[in-house]
Amino acid sequence: ITSRFLYHHIQKLFSKGVLDNIIDAIPEDILEHYHLPTIRTALIWIHTPQKESDAKAARKRFAFEEVFLVQLAHQRERAITNEHSGFIIKPEPEALKKFISRFTFKPTSSQEHALQNIFSDFKKGRPMARLLEGDVGSGKTFVAATAAYAVATSAPKDNKFGYLQVAYMSPTEILAEQHFKSFIEYFRGLPIEIGLLTGSSAKKFPSKLDPGGATKISRTQLLKWVEEGKLPIxxxxxxLIQKSVKFKNLGLAIVDEQHRFGTLQRSKLAKKDAIIPHFLSMTATPIPRTLALTIYGNLDLTLLDEMPIGRLPIKTELVTKSNRKKMEEHIRTEINNGRQAYIICPRINEPDPEKELALIAKSVTAEAKRIAEDVFPEFEIGVLHGKMKPTEKEWVMDEFKKGTIHILVATSVVEVGVNVPNATIIVIEGAERFGLAQLHQLRGRVIRSNHQAYCYILTDSTSEVSQKRLKALATAKNGFDLAELDLTLRGSGELSGGKQWGISDLGMEAIKNIKMVEAARNEAIRLITKEPDLKKYTLLLHAVETKHKNTHWE
Known part of the structure; x- marks a missing residue:
């Protein structure tokens, strides 16, 4: 369809008088305050602008409308949530101090600040709605575990027997298994039982036969204990959000890397009961402030912006073909010194040469074979990708953690949260195929100890934008700087997958404008404070309910 075709058909509609009956959803006082055209004028100016300023004004109006509706949906959701009661949780200070002392490190001041925010929310009697955004390796799991301990040792006010429960939802089975193992270490020796429920397994800690370890149990038995309130975490x-999972007293829902879950999945977890549980969402994906204000409009934001004491900054290098040998020798030296490495490839298998549009990029299977035969025959090479069975993935990860596998060749399945402190080198092949935020996440896999970590970025792309982006990865101090840069370089339509936020390209363009985002947010807060049910604004209510019904509950 050509622009000319569209133009003539829209002109026909205009000539039939469709604009005469159109009613503006945005209140008149808001349009006047921000000098925005009415819907009728904006439609004429966007389709038949007489001058450039008309077209710009129309775009500004539609961009504002989109961001305003997102904000309105969030603020309305927040107002509805605040009408519900939340469990009042006041952890015993001495017991909390004792729990924190179980960790081998002293919490950073930003971790302490995050816990203060959470415990302050717990006391209010309203459901907490908080996003914990921390750079890779900043210690979000410690904050989550301490909050979980506070909840799992608090009794619900109407029940002297039993305690509140915690649901901790992870985006992948690998990560759920890893958190389960971490929590076993954190809670070992305490009278708090922990369960694991994934698509492929159900486990419980501690085991009756082996009090120091976990045991596989039947799904039915695990769900029975959860429903009876006997399993605190x-x-x-x-x-966790299947109909068969029923909690007796769910006090806290923690969701890790929650943008990987659909809106409905998160809301099911948090809205299964009349008393809404406290909600803690965690992400290591760096999000520009304007985007955070928009897509997480109904969450209070806490930043973890410090690294644990003694953590060395990672050394990131863009490797050319001529430097590959030097990089391989460095990997050899590090592994001989007892360290381990990841090699990340964009594909699982080699592309089909018959397919015209096949993605020509390095594959995990071919690269693993090449390095095992030609580059590092003396080392044990492992393979990990999304199409492997859960049991195979678990076995590979365990062998890598034990140190039996020296080099793990994987897809970006290791992007989120995988934690092997001894792995200090990551090589990313075909780096131009990953977003900056994703590359930063991958790089974060090796910032897990106080050993010096290295990230090698390899690309065949000669594009100026690709080179600029990858150089930025090597020089940016943290993920938040990178996210702002990604927004500028790649264009907002691609940022963190604009489509996944339910926002159009025009809306994403608007998100680059902090003043517009803050204005839309302030107007939404003012309107909802004055009219929580939006009864006097029927058109706005209809727009919010239809357009943003399923856009990110958070």
């Missing part, structure tokens, strides 16, 4: 994937 349940960790899992989206299996």
């Amino acid at each position: 349940l960790i899992g994937t989206h299996s």
Whole structure:
């Protein structure tokens, strides 16, 4: 369809008088305050602008409308949530101090600040709605575990027997297993039982036969204990939101890397009961402030912006073909010194040469074979990708953690949260195929100890934008700087997958404008404070309910 075709058909509609009956959803006082055209004028100016300023004004109006509707949906959701009661949780200070002392490190001041925010929310009697945004390796799991301990040792006010429960939802089985193992270490020796529920397994800690370890149990038995309130902490994937999972007293829902879950999945977890549980969402994906204000408009934001004491900054290098040998020798030296490495490839298998549009990029299977035969024959090479069975993935990860596998060749399945402190080198092949935020996440896999970590970025792309982006990865101090840069360089339509936020390209363009985002947010807060049910604004209510019904509950 050509622009000319569209133009003539729209002119026909205009000539039939469609604009005469159109009513503006945005209140008149808001349009006047921000000098925005009415819907009728904006439609004429966007389709038949007489001058450039008309077209710009129309775009500004539609961009504002989109961001305003997102904000309105969030603020309305927040107002509805605040009408519900939340469990009042006041952890015993001495017991909390004792729990924190179980960790081998002293919490950073930003971790302490995050816990203060959470415990302050717990006392209010309203459901907490908080986003914990921390750079890779900044210690979000410690904050989550301490909050979980506070909840799992608090009794619900109407029940002297039993305690509140915690649901901890992870985006992948690998990560759920990892959190389960971490929590076993954190809670070992305490009278707090922990369950794991994924698509492929159900486990419980401690085991009756082996008090120091976990045991596989039947799914039915695990769900029975959860429903009876006998299991205080349940960790899992989206299996946690199936109808069969019923909590007796769910006090806290923690969701890790929640943008990987659909809106409905998150809301199911948090809205299964009349008393809405406290909600803690965690992400290591760096999000520009304007985007955070928009897509997480109904969450209070806490930043973890410090690294644990003694953590060395990672050395990132863009490797050319001529420097590959030097890089391989460095990997050899590090592994001989007892360290381990990841090699990340964009594909699982080699592309089909018959397919015209096949993605020509390095594959995990071919690269693993090449390095095992030609580059590092003396080392043990492992393979990990999304199409492997959960049991195979678990076995590979365990062998890598034990140190039996020296080099793990994987897809970006290791992007989120995988934690092997001894792995200090990551090589990313075909780096131009990953977003900056994703590259930063991958790089974060090796900032897990106080050993010096290295990230090698390899690309065949000669594009100026690709080179600029990858150089930025090597020089940016943290993920937040990178996210702002990604927004500028790649264009907002691609940022963190604009489509996944339910926002159009025009809306994403608007998100680059902090003043517009803040104005839309302030107007939404003012309107909802004055009219929480939007009864006097029927058109706005209809727009919010239809357009943003399923856009990010958070």
